[in-house]
Amino acid sequence: MNTAVPLKDHWKEQRLFLSRLIAAAVIMFVLTGVLVYRLVQLQIVEYQLFTELSQGNRLRIEPLPPTRGLVYDRNGNVLAENLPAWELVLTPEQVADLDTTLAELVRNELVDAEERETLAALVRSHRRFENVMLSNLSDEEAARFAVRRHQYPGVDIREGLIRHYPYGEGAAHAIGYVASISSADLEVIERREYAATSHIGKTGIERGFEAELHGGVGYRQQVVNAQGRVLLDPASRTESAPSASAISNLETLWPVPGKHVTLSLDMDLQLVAEAAMAGSRGAVVAIDPRNGDLLALVSAPAFDPNRFSTGLSQQDFRALNGDPNNPLFNRALAGTYPPGSVVKPFLGLAALHHLGIEPGAREMCPGFFVLPGNTHRYRDWRPQGHGLVDLHDSIVQSCDVFYYRLAVALGIDTIEQFLKAFGFGAPTGIAIGGERSGVVPSREWKRTQFSRREDQVWFPGETVITGIGQGFTTVTPIQLAHATAVLASRGMIYQPRLVLAVEDGVTGDVTEFPPVNLGYVDIEDAQWQTIHEAMLGVSEEPQGSGFTAMRGTPYRVAGKTGTAQVFSIAQEEEYEEENVDERLRDHGLFIAFAPAEDPVIALAVVVENGGGGASAAAPVARKVLDAFFKGEEYVTREH
Amino acid sequence: MSLGSIELGRHPATVLRPMNARSIVVDFPLLATILVICAYGLIVLYSALEENSALLLRQGIRLGVALGAFFVVSQIPPRLLRLWTPWVFCAGVGLLLMVMVSGDVGGGAQRWLDLGVIRFQPSEIMKLAVPMMVAWFMHERTLPPKFSQLFVLMLIVFLPAVLIARQPDLGTALLVVAAGGITILLAGVSLRVIAFAGVLAVGSAPLLWHFMRDYQRARVMTFLNPESDPLGAGYNIIQSKIALGSGGLFGKGWLNGTQAHLEFLPERSTDFVFAVMGEEFGLLGLLLLLALYLGLIGRGLFIAGDAQETFTRLLAGSLSLTFFFYVFVNAGMVCGLLPIVGVPLPFVSAGGTSMVTLMAGFGMLVAIKGNKKLLAP
DSSP states (O other): OOTTOTTOOHHHHHHHHHHHHHHHHHHHHHHHHHHHHHHHIIIIISHHHHHIIIIIEEEEEEEEOOOOOOEEOTTSOEEEEEEEEEEEEEOGGGOSOHHHHHHHHHHTTSSOGGGHHHHHHHHHHSOTTSOEEEEEEOHHHHHHHHHHGGGSTTEEEEEEEEEEOTTTTTTHHHHOOEEEOOHHHHHHSOGGGGSSOOEEEOSHHHHHTHHHHHOBOEEEEEEEETTSOEEEBTTBTTSOOTTGGGSOOOOEEOOBOOOEEEESOOHHHHHHHHHHTTTOOEEEEEEOTTTOBEEEEEEESOOOTHHHHTOOOHHHHHHHHHOTTOTTSOHHHHOOBOOGGGGHHHHHHHIIIIIOOOTTOOEEEOSEEEOTTOOOEEEOSSTTOOEEEOHHHHHHTTOHHHHHHHHHHHOHHHHHHHHHHTTTTSOOOOTTOOOOOOBOOOHHHHHHHOSSGGGSSOOHHHHHHHTTTOTTOBBOHHHHHHHHHHHHTTTEEEOOBOEEEEEOTTTOOEEEOOOOEEEEOOOOHHHHHHHHHHHHHHHHSTTSTTHHHHTTOSSOOEEEEEEEOSSOOOTTOOOOGGGSOGGGSOEEEEEEEESTTSOSEEEEEEETTOSOIIIIIHHHHHHHHHHHHTTOOOOOOOO | OHHHHHHHHHOSSSOOOOOOGGGOOOOHHHHHHHHHHHHHHHHHHHHHTTTOHHHHHHHHHHHHHHHHHHHHHHTSOHHHHHHHHHHHHHHHHHHHHHHHHHOEEETTEEEEEEOSSOEEOHHHHHHHHHHHHHHHHHHTSOSSOOHHHHHHHHHHHHHHHHHHHTTTOHHHHHHHHHHHHHHHHHTTOOHHHHHHHHHHHHHTHHHHHHHOOHHHHHHHHHHHOGGGOTTTTTHHHHHHHHHHHHHTTTOSOTTOOHHHHTTOSTTTTTTTHHHHHHHHHHHHHHHHHHHHHHHHHHHHHHHHHHOOSHHHHHHHHHHHHHHHHHHHHHHHHHTTSSOOOOOOOTTTSSOSHHHHHHHHHHHHHHHHHHTHHHHOO
16 A cells, blocks of 8 residues: 555554554553552452441431521511421431331321321432421420331431411411422422421411521531431531541531511501401401501411411311311402492592582482483482482491492593502502402403403493492402502502511611502592591491491591492392391491591401491401500590 | 545545445454443443433433444445545534534533534544544654654644633543544654653643633542542542442442442442442452453454554554543542543443444444455555
């Protein structure tokens, strides 16, 4: 080959190449010798040391859970804290037979039998080399486990913290609860951050402020034996292991504690409101109209969030979830109710503003209303009628006919626009979420809500009943309280505020959440005054619907009762409470603010199936207001 | 590349023989050794992959693809390989430049080139193209290379190496330099030049340090003192030494390696699979693997010594010795002799790309052996 290069000496080149090849082969054998020497050194000479390191003792990196932040009320009362507790934990790779181990634990009543399958699945899906928490143990159970510890390789107890709510059911819906991390949670959280955390906020503040409350994960190195028991822990260098010296530099990276959250709630007021609602279903929401602070947020009946932190058995959870009174449901934010007559002050204001009606103009109430060209009678709650009434009387006595007429005169479009300005029909934007919007009906709403074409048309009769807060209109208790606060402050709109501040317990840095002003409702002062006086009449005039409940208050209350029909009565039938099933009884509503001349509290009370607003809801409001103004000196009413 | 076309004209007699059944080229000792190593590797991988058959099957498929490459390449006459060499080399450099401009970032480094249907690492091509190019260059010239020719050879080796190192993929760059360097050494560079290069390499270490990424520096530091960071960079090497050491002479038995199965050992199916083998099959298991490797390399060196022209000789010698380099770097890294560089254990580590390259290299060896007689004068 390569005849073109005459100087090429094939033999010489081949000899050179072969010599290089042989040299390379020699080097190769030398290097292989070095490698084998090294392997002999590791695997024969130092075999004992490495066997000990591998078999007897192991270095494990254990994630450390951060301490969850505390929750306070506005006066510094602790609403959620952490208490020491025993946790039963399992190290998956050190358990030979998971099913047998779990079965044994169930037999000794250390693990709930119903939880067994769930736990097995959890252990199997768990990240390797991280412990899985099986259950919380009482002191007695922890002692019972301790004497049997040798029977369960890979299972151990450790000291942990458990979420505790000192007030039990108090403000349960606002605070929410924490419970075991579910597979749904795993999809949204940063798994690394939750490596050591077993519980996560599920509702309320616990969920809404999970990021702040949780904190940051830490890590520590431990020397553990073959069964996963800790032999040497840098945090407490008390125990010793034979070859602990073989592993130097045990390190700990401490977790970052969660931040503390201060709520706007006044726990004293909250507890009074809850006591007043005891035995009823419904909600109480109290707001400071000057800044939007939520002073009380009650949904009744409530539940004990502590049961979730200790691990609710599936049976108990089903019972709680299937309770017909639905204690887990947050009625204050997500309960939607027809507002009934409490909508009247708002529509009265709309009439003053949009129609320019004279406050003193009287109209006849014959006890029913008929649309022109129609025979259907829209009845007043008082069959004989209210006689001649003006706007003031119509609110004080809650005359229905007056508002049938007003609604028709305003038209549904104006009503919709006006009610929405007060925040109806949309979530108020409270920090914890979970709110429903309720419904402010309109032509557009009806078009999109119904599938059949004939249902999509807005009928005049629907405008009529919207005038007394029936028909399609629904509101949530928090919307009602919010709108009442706007009414009380003569138009200033503040977003309801549940969280006042978040504090970093380590640095002491406080992030405050200032009141959020969302604008104002622009209406003449005299017109606000007319409505305020009419609402005062409700509680101060003998024929007022709230007179009985508000009699003798040392502060002046502006209020309005409401009674919302749960089911409709046929045209010529009478509603008789005792004949109606409890669940079909009317809802009682009451809105109020006080002191009327310079309001510092606005509230809404809804009592489900409680009967009338005057008898069921107004007394609850009275108790709340009395508690709120207790100890304060207020000028008694002038007349 | 006018040289290529001139050469084509110069040897009209060396026929481009059409392939037929008679000319199918095989080398049974080589193929058998490869298959035994692969089978052994799959057994160890089954353990390292947590007894996951699906993952093992994927590795089996990769192996099949690589064997396909082996058979295809082994049928290409070395003459054709030589004629294609400059084009392959230039295409490889071009692709490397393309990766720099528009490559995908995988694992923090820019290595992959997306050609719509397939993604591949052009740096893999260079593992073969660089020794081929060196051999091609010396094929026309007298051995040993003259001093002036050394500069061209340096350019052939270091241009792609620098491009790869900048991706950054220090491991592959190192392998490319090794492959090219070995070829130059086999070409007969004088000992004085080798000594000079050695001095130069030591002298340039601070410069190299300057261009390294942080994680690369950390690896070197860890190599020098693994206990300095037992949680981070030093963790791998400590755990792999424990795995090897606790394996002893006979090992803990298949599927019984606690270091591997309790997840102490990182990267156990890829770069550190040697440690799994050492833990479960002990020193004897490792010696068996090393013996198989040496057998394979010995067969390669025999083929090189038997080859009759400069190109095939240099290429065969280089491919065989580079293979040893792979084995040594990986095993040396796992037992703490060398710093951690991402070099897989040939034919054992899970992963497809480098296996295809390796198999193609052995395909060339088979082709060189099989076509020898056809090209004999």
